[in-house]
Amino acid sequence: MPTVARDLLELLDLEELDVDLFRGRQADTDRQRVYGGQVAAQALIAAGRTVDQGYAAHSLHSYFLLPGDTAVPIIYDVERIRDGRSFATRRVVARQHGRPIYYLTASFQKAEDGFDHQDVMPDVPAPEDGVDMIGLMRAGGAPDADALAREWAALEARHLGTSRRGLPEDPEHPSRARMWVRISDRLPDDPVVHLAAFTYASDMSLLGASLAAHDTNPAKVQMASLDHTLWFHRPFRADEWWLYDQASPSAGGARGLSLARVFTRDGRLVASAAQEGLIRPRRD
Amino acid sequence: MPASADELLALLDLEDLDVNLFRGRQPETSLQRVFGGQVAAQALLAAARTTDPAYVVHSLHSYFLLPGDTAVPIIYDVERLRDGRSFGTRRVVARQHGRPIYYLTANFQKAEEGFEHQDVMPEVIPPEEGLDLGAMFRSRGGGSTEEWEREWAALDVRYVGNSRQGLPEDPAHPARARLWIRVNGEMGDDPLQHLAAFTYASDMTLLGSTLVPHGVNISSPGMQVASLDHTVWFHRSFRADEWWLYDQESPSASGGRGLAVARVFTQDGTLGATVAQEGLIRHRD
Numbered sequence: 001m002p003t004v005a006r007d008l009l010e011l012l013d014l015e016e017l018d019v020d021l022f023r024g025r026q027a028d029t030d031r032q033r034v035y036g037g038q039v040a041a042q043a044l045i046a047a048g049r050t051v052d053q054g055y056a057a058h059s060l061h062s063y064f065l066l067p068g069d070t071a072v073p074i075i076y077d078v079e080r081i082r083d084g085r086s087f088a089t090r091r092v093v094a095r096q097h098g099r100p101i102y103y104l105t106a107s108f109q110k111a112e113d114g115f116d117h118q119d120v121m122p123d124v125p126a127p128e129d130g131v132d133m134i135g136l137m138r139a140g141g142a143p144d145a146d147a148l149a150r151e152w153a154a155l156e157a158r159h160l161g162t163s164r165r166g167l168p169e170d171p172e173h174p175s176r177a178r179m180w181v182r183i184s185d186r187l188p189d190d191p192v193v194h195l196a197a198f199t200y201a202s203d204m205s206l207l208g209a210s211l212a213a214h215d216t217n218p219a220k221v222q223m224a225s226l227d228h229t230l231w232f233h234r235p236f237r238a239d240e241w242w243l244y245d246q247a248s249p250s251a252g253g254a255r256g257l258s259l260a261r262v263f264t265r266d267g268r269l270v271a272s273a274a275q276e277g278l279i280r281p282r283r284d
Numbered sequence: 285m286p287a288s289a290d291e292l293l294a295l296l297d298l299e300d301l302d303v304n305l306f307r308g309r310q311p312e313t314s315l316q317r318v319f320g321g322q323v324a325a326q327a328l329l330a331a332a333r334t335t336d337p338a339y340v341v342h343s344l345h346s347y348f349l350l351p352g353d354t355a356v357p358i359i360y361d362v363e364r365l366r367d368g369r370s371f372g373t374r375r376v377v378a379r380q381h382g383r384p385i386y387y388l389t390a391n392f393q394k395a396e397e398g399f400e401h402q403d404v405m406p407e408v409i410p411p412e413e414g415l416d417l418g419a420m421f422r423s424r425g426g427g428s429t430e431e432w433e434r435e436w437a438a439l440d441v442r443y444v445g446n447s448r449q450g451l452p453e454d455p456a457h458p459a460r461a462r463l464w465i466r467v468n469g470e471m472g473d474d475p476l477q478h479l480a481a482f483t484y485a486s487d488m489t490l491l492g493s494t495l496v497p498h499g500v501n502i503s504s505p506g507m508q509v510a511s512l513d514h515t516v517w518f519h520r521s522f523r524a525d526e527w528w529l530y531d532q533e534s535p536s537a538s539g540g541r542g543l544a545v546a547r548v549f550t551q552d553g554t555l556g557a558t559v560a561q562e563g564l565i566r567h568r569d
Binding site for chain 2: 058061062063065066081082086087089091105107109111112113114115116118119120122171172173175211213229231233234248250251252254255257259261269272274276280281
């Protein structure tokens with residue numbers, strides 16, 4: 001995992017092997033399986049490299065197929081599905097050991113104006129009043145706090161609470177979790193970098209929201225992202241605080257669905273996220 | 285377009301051309317472009333035909349690429365991406381005139397049990413008290429009435445209200461629209477047919493919710509509206525021919541696009557599915 005923003009930028013800087021074919025490096029990590037946010041961000045960058053500069057990503061839909069191997073690089077193979085006057089579409093296959101581990105489709109649009117509205121940001125405490133997650137774990141004497149701090153050093157996250165603790169009651173939405181997140185170092189101004197860095201961060205906590213309603217020890221749950229979807233509404237900086245307002249409308253059949261809205265501090269809705277994941281109670 | 289449950293089922297009955305290759309018929313229609321819900325439902329069924337029946341679809345993600353031509357059938361070409369112990373994944377390309385018009389990826393899972401929770405259904409008027417959408421078009425007048433009755437008779441739709449009229453105030457969510465929908469007629473008991481019929485219906489009204497705060501609708505003069513993507517997560521099985529609440533909300537519109545997210549509740553309050561769609565919502569002066 002990147003320990004500073006420079007490492008994150010290196011992770012997002014793909015090597016060009018051929019036209020529409022890229023290679024993404026691995027982070028220095030203790031993890032056995034590649035972090036999904038890394039694959040999604042690298043695949044988005046690969047897709048963007050094959051699109052005219054005038055088009056910006058407005059959505060991505062993706063499925064995780066196999067756990068990624070942290071010991072070898074990942075190949076990103078881009079298929080140009082459409083180049084229209086207003087929209088362009090790309091499909092990316094992420095491969096390791098000759099097998100697809102991840103499929104992403106992304107859509108790009110030339111900037112235009114139109115109708116404008118958005119949900120209103122909920123009233124929440126400032127990031128400064130949130131709880132630093134690593135600090136919280138360390139204070140609680142968690143044995144793996146140092147390892148987690150190392151893995152997630154590129155991100156700062158301040159927890160605001162879950163449905164079970166810390167958030168105002170809302171019995172109609174039983175599984176919610178809110179946090180402030182930002183990249184811990186200053187990033188360059190390129191908007192593509194901010195989209196990719198946000199994509200990287202967006203996979204970290206989302207599935208956890210589908211467990212917020214359940215009094216369970218996450219270590220006793222087998223968790224894996226099944227899909228990952230982002231809609232980018234308005235440009236924003238990933239290195240300035242954004243509110244990750246996550247809610248899980250449903251869990252059933254060992255799967256949980258989480259939806260999230262992403263607000264900047266000034267209340268702009270900049271993205272929406274969705275993820276379904278496997279949340280399987282471990283039998284032991 | 286299909287005018288009854290039977291005609292809808294006939295539309296969804298694909299012809300088998302070869303292993304992993306199917307052909308979907310076209311309904312009689314005066315629509316210029318193929319209805320997106322038809323392509324999504326046919327593609328979902330093509331994917332399911334290549335999957336062990338023990339695996340049930342739990343999600344689909346798709347992008348619309350080109351307008352479909354209503355004059356020729358649609359070819360559905362299925363790629364088997366994965367057959368795992370718990371999950372199976374399929375990608376379907378819908379083609380016409382040698383060009384892809386639509387891509388769908390669907391995920392299937394063997395039934396298992398686990399954590400259970402769901403959002404609580406909002407309090408709404410029962411379908412019987414909702415406004416019949418056909419009747420609403422009639423009261424508005426204009427040419428859309430006949431079209432409605434000719435094209436959409438396979439669906440029974442009752443309007444509950446939107447953020448501007450009929451729904452309780454909620455300033456934090458300015459773009460909401462709720463309807464009750466069911467397939468108009470008895471469908472039989474095959475759960476896959478119900479998933480497909482629901483998928484068909486799910487594309488009809490979703491983008492309308494993105495226009496609620498703006499005082500226009502999809503058929504207003506100068507509007508250019510097109511689905512860009514379509515996503516469904518199937519949480520629990522339900523019958524498409526019994527009333528389901530389509531609780532639609534648009535968190536955002538900007539840049540000529542609107543995003544709509546919907547929860548689908550049965551009358552007893554079960555959350556059956558979640559749907560998301562981004563669309564082009566362009567107004568030409």
